[in-house]
Amino acid sequence: GAVVSQHPSRVICKSGTSVKIECRSLDFQATTMFWYRQFPKQSLMLMATSNEGSKATYEQGVEKDKFLINHASLTLSTLTVTSAHPEDSSFYICSALDRVDEKLFFGSGTQLSVL
């Protein structure tokens, strides 16, 4: 199946710093990508929908100024957690929609730990 690469897989940062997570579709173009967060032993929670060339659509309760999403190309979307705090520590996962194959593929996730 198609491959979605997510980087980094793990990041530890100090409180107040910003962290950028990249999500790339390696063998298909993805006009639409999604960002999720997942807490231990819980399901995935959709944070936002990222559309290439336009502003992201955020789910209710997700701060758009806190979680900056950029989808500047058909193969890359980035999520920047600005001024991270310990409560932002979580597992972040991206997914990309392959419209040709008509399937949704997920990245391997990024474990963010804010000290």
Place this chain on the structure above:
Amino acid sequence: LAKTTQPISMDSYEGQEVNITCSHNNIATNDYITWYQQFPSQGPRFIIQGYKTKVTNEVASLFIPADRKSSTLSLPRVSLSDTAVYYCLVGDIPSGGYQKVTFGTGTKLQVIP
């Protein structure tokens, strides 16, 4: 908006066939049904996808009745490595309709030696 309901957990012995059912009573005409497997600290991995009737691939089968209000993922002869959480996701793929659907609780499958 289709909402999915699955059993929270299931146990099975190695070598057994496992069937996990997902209810999606409000499924829309254009919605597909997709199943994913997730191991701890990893992203969900695509297993199988279907629209109606039966779909089979090298790892699983997906059974969808005529009314499409439920679906059953069938894993033949499970092994210990199949211990994971399994999610069913319902959405309109061509229009990117997955953003309208939230993940359900998933089913934690525990395979016992």
